[in-house]
Amino acid sequence: MSTLKWTRPVARVAIAAAACIGALAIADLTESSAQGAQAKVGSVAKLLAEASADPAAPITTAPFATGEDCSINLLSVKGIVPAHYHAKHEETVLIEFGSGTMRLGDKKVRVAAGDLMHIPKGVVHGFVPDSGGVRVVSIFAPAFDGKDRVLVPPGALTGK
16 A cells, blocks of 8 residues: 655645635535635536637647636647746646656656646656647646746756
8 A cells, every 4th residue: 555645845736726626616516706706617628629729739728727826727738848847836737638758857757647746846847748649637836827937958957
């Protein structure tokens, strides 16, 4: 029997994601929260298809939900995601469909549908999808504004 090691970064992202998702579930019971947040349910494949103006685009992003502590984005990845890191954000990624090779720091890891990854801030990561592409659920904590993405040269192993 394996035991999950709950480090502080993993616990913080898990709690932030649970709070973000939990807030949506609570809103579902009451239809909307006091702040006007609406519950959401959707198909990853359908939402990405609706968001893509160009089905051949290498990466399509569909924002799903943004809370005070996290944001949830859906991605369709058909091309290489270059090596980069986030200086102020932690990212949790769930592969919903497909497979590929994920770079995490100095390691390359094969990932497939159902795999879950946690990427602490400052860790260089990138992705090469297998043919057919992948669909991904990406959760950032704190909420991601799209600006905290620092590209790194191919040989760089760590972020700042």
